[in-house]
Amino acid sequence: MRFPSQMPDLPRVLGQRPRKRSIGGSANLRDHSRGYRRLCASLLDAEPLCRYCRSEGRISPATLIDHVVALSLGGSNDRSNLAPACADCNAAKAVVEQRFVARGYDVADVMLEPGLAGWVKKAQT
Template sequence: MQPPRFGRQAKPRKPWERPPRQPDRRKRGRAGQRERAQVLAEEPLCRKCLERGLEVATDEVDHIVPLSEGGTDTRDNKQGLCKPCHDAKSAAERAAARRSRPDLL
C-alpha cells in the first residue's frame, strides 16, 4: 500500500508530450506563415522527387532534422516536399524513434 500524497499532484504525462514549462521551439503565427510561404516560393518542386528526376509540386514544408531530434526552426532546416514524400519521411522518423525508444508505442 502506498502512503497518501498530499498537495497538488501533477497529472501523469504521456511519453510524447512535452514536459511542462519547456519552451516550444516551433515558430507560430505570422512568423511561421511567412517562413512557410517563403519555403514554398523558393522550392516549388519536391526536393526528394527532384533527386529521382520527377517534377512534383511541393505540398508540405518539412524540417530536415526534426525538432524532436534537436533540429532548429530556421529556414536552413526546412525543405519543400510533396505529400507522399513527407508522409514517407515522417513514417520513417517515427519508426526510428520507436526502435530507439520502445516505450513510445
C-alpha cells in the first residue's frame, strides 16, 4: 500500500486541490469600493487617451485604469499610481510584470528592472 505522501497525483489534504501560485495581484489587494470606481471614472474622463501610447506619440483611447506599479509589487491605489491605458499597453506591461515576478526578484528591485522602469517612465511623462 502506498501512503499519500508517496502519491504525487493526490493533493496533500484529501478533498482539497493544491493552490496555484498566483502571478500578479491577489483579489484582497484590489479595491472594489464605490469611491475607487469613481476615482477611475474621473481619471478616464480627465485623460481619455492612453498615457503609454501618448508617450510614444501614438493616439489610442484609454479603456481601463492601470496601476503604474502593480499592487503585487508594492503599488497602491493612490491617484498618483494610476494611469489610463489601452488594453494593448496594459497586456504588454502585464507580461513584463509577470516575467519579473517569475524570476523571483525582490519587490524593492522594481525600478532596477529595465522593462518595468521603462513603463513607469512612460506613465510619468
